[in-house]
Structures are given as structure tokens and as C-alpha cells.
Amino acid sequence: MKYFISDLIVGISHFSEFADWIDSQHQSDFGIEFTAFTHDKDYWERLSHKVPQMACPMTFHGPYINIEATSPLDSKEHDWLMESYNRVFALAAPNGVRHIVFHYSQLQFNEDEIPSKQKNAYAVMRDLTKLAKRYGVNCVIENLCRQKHKTHLFTNEEYFDIFQNIPDAVSLIDIGHANVNKLDIEKFLYEYGKRVKGFHVHNNDGITDQHKDYHKGTADIRQIMHWVGKYTNDADIVIEYEPHEKLTHSELIDEIKELKGWVEEGIG
Template identity: 30%
Template sequence: MIYISTNMFQPLNLEKIYEIVDSVDFDLGIEIFSMFHIPGYQELLDKNRQRLKNYPLTFHEPYYQADHSYLDGDVFLTTRHYYEKLLSFQDLNPKYIVYHYNNRKIQDRDLMLEAARKNLDDLGQESSIPLLIENVGVKPWENVLLEEEEFIEECLERKENVLIDIGHANANAWDIDHLLSKLKNKIRSYHLHSNDSYHDLHQSIFHPDMAPDIQSIIQLIKKHTPQADLVLEYGKDYDQQVQQVIQDAKKLHQLWIE
């Protein structure tokens, strides 16, 4: 199943997602990138509650003003508050929630890792929705908590399954074939976007000047995890480029079924 992340829209433009998912002759799902820090967002999501039930859904946990690498303090409390808001929409029956170990720069790495694990344990018990661990962080932001082999080891030791962000892996020069081969039994989904192989740009997967090559990536995904989901997770540059996203979704669908 291919999903379109609402991350590409300004938060209160959420309803533009229907222009994409209703415009193709194959099923497209929606990944709701939660933005509860924006006034009016929760009300907008609630307004769309019944309509969203007509689509396959996944959730992306709160990102802005949130971080799981704390065990107390304001950010910890804000993160938990936003999570409570997200879980109030469990009746939308999302397939999973995407979980970030951290978003902030690395400080006291061991303590951050301990906190991220404990928060994952706690939230996993509170939610009936499966949590997927995403590979996050890029070198320019100094927030890579787990390098490639560390991430593989962590995921193999955890009970949760995994979402691989191809753009993050590319920006960090990870060996994507190796990554997928090691985690193939745990990978359930992918975030697809492109970049300059260093910065986290969240550009179109078909951008002529960006990497990685999407055809090669799709071949690797088919090889290792043919049942996995694919999520187009573009940045805010695409809020006004709905037609391009529609064309990207169509081309991705064609690549997938070939």
C-alpha cells in the first residue's frame, strides 16, 4: 500500500490531502503527521474524523516541540500531552504510529537512549496501535543517536517493528541493501523522499538532482520486503505542488507493480 504523508502541507491545509488520494484509480492511504502544537489543528482533525475513516491510515507521532529522549521536564510533559491528543484519535484505526527515539542534538547519549527506550516501553503499553521505530537524525543536525550497525542491533533486540526512512539513510551514507537485508523480518514500512546525500531535504523521489535513485531503491524493497508499505513523505515545499505529488504517486505505483 502506498500512503501520502500530510507532512508536506501547512498544518491547517490538512484537507488538501483529499485532492491527492481521491485523484487516482488505485488505493492510496494517508499518513497523518500530527501537528498538535498548531492552534486549531486538533479541531480540524476532529472535523475530518468521519471522512478519514474512509481511507487506510497510519499516524506519525508528534515531532515539533516533542522528544522521547527526556524522562522529565517541560519537553517530556509536552510530548506526553501531544501523545494523549493523538491517542484520542485511535478510533480512526491507524495501522501503526511512527516513533522517533530523539529529535534533538546528542547530549548525554546514554541517558537519551535510556529515556527513549523507557518511553517506548511505556507508550507501547498505553496504545493499542503498534509502534514502529524509525531511523532518525542526520549529521548536519548533530542528532544521529544510533549509527547504522547500532540501529540494526537496537531494532533486532526490540519487540517493535521498524520503519526505514530512505532519505535519512541516504543522507547518512548508510548501506541500504545491507540495512534492509538485516532488518527484513522487522521492516513494515518506508518513508520515501530524496536529498543531496547530506541534508534532510524531503524532496520528490523523482527529483533529477537528488538521491537516491528511486528505481534502485524499489528493487531493493521488492527484494527484501515485498509486503512493506511505502509512504511519500515530502517537505513543505510541496504544499503548493499537489499535481506533482499526484504524478509521483502514479509513477511510484507503476514502479511497484512492474
């Protein structure tokens, strides 16, 4: 297993300094998850310059601003999504990036829209899975959080089905989203654990997606880390907090050590 902290905690204005701090730790199993935005030309250029300088392990969160996988397949929006992920995969592949996170939708829908929107998302997931294989990278499909209004694109059961229907697809389990959605994490790992390449670790009240410190919420993170150790193989464990979580560098290091200890309890 390798352990990461998402640069979400510092925001895009400070990602470079945060990356420098993580790199300075010189730990072969500790690294950073970069947010690989493509919509901002200046940001993309800075990221493209930074990534090859890094010695620590890296993962990417794929682009999700101005990106929508349920868009019509003959639309400019679809073309931009595919162009964006080509760029991201091309940056990831030669730099040893361990996974790239994909969101199958940023939207919410009326019930009658769901079949056509799912069809479009499936086409994108199949195409990105094939494209990732050609680049030699892992494009991981994240379980997303249900929406407050209207209808979520995939139910928990339909999230399971993605990996039945796309045999080469790989997964990232977002623990905070699973806590809100009541996704049965142990069942998913029992069935698909070897295809789970990463986890986003954060917590919430079980009602809304809050991206809090994993000690602050209703999800039993220690138990979940035991399942990670039991069912998965060389997965990436990524702390993913929003900037409202004001942890010091020392506190973040302590959390990484704690998560590592819990995973090792599960392996043992």
C-alpha cells in the same frame, strides 16, 4: 502495499483540503499521511474532526513539536510525550490508521550525554511499543538524519540494535535520511524487512536532509523500491516532500504510479 502522500507538502493550514482531494480519488491503496500535532489545540481539534470523515487509507506522523523522547523520565516533558501519544493512538485505532511515526529525538548532543539520552529514549520506545500493541496500532520508529553539529543520538549500527533489543518494535525507513547517513537499506531490510511497516520517500544530495522530489538527488529510488518489493510485506510507501516541492495533483498521481510499478518489479 499502500501508497500515501504526506500533508507536509501543503503545510498544516491546508491539510483538510488536501485530504479531501486524496479521498476523492476513491482508491483503496492510495491515501494520506496526516501530521498528528498535539501542541496546537485548534489544529488537534480540526484533525480529530477530519480523520473519522475519511474513507481512504491513512497513516499518521506522530507529534514532534514540543516532544522530546530523551527528556528525563520524571519530567513534565516526558509526561506530555506519553499523553500526546495516548491521544494519537486513541484517534488512530478506531479509524484504521495503518501506522504512527515516532522520532526518538529532535536534538543533538555532546558525546558525554549520549548514554543517558539513549537510556531515556529506549525507555520511551519500549513503553510506546507496549502501548501501541494495547491499542492495536503500529508505532514505527523512524531512522533519523544525523545532525550538522554535535552528535546524533544513534549511529546506523545502533539503529539496527534497537530492533534486536526491542523484539516487538517496528520500523519506518526514511530513504532521504538513510541517504545522508549512509544507512545500508538492503542489509536492514534483509534482517528486519518483515518488521518494516513503512517508508518515507524523498531525495537529497547525500549531504543534507532536503525532502526533495525523489527524482532529484543521489539516492537510487528505483533500486530501493525493488528491495521494498523483495523484502517487505504490505508496507506503506509515503511520499514526504516539504512545501518547496511544487507538484501538481496530476504529477503526484504519476509519482505514485511510478513507485508502485517499481515495487512490483521487485516483487516479480
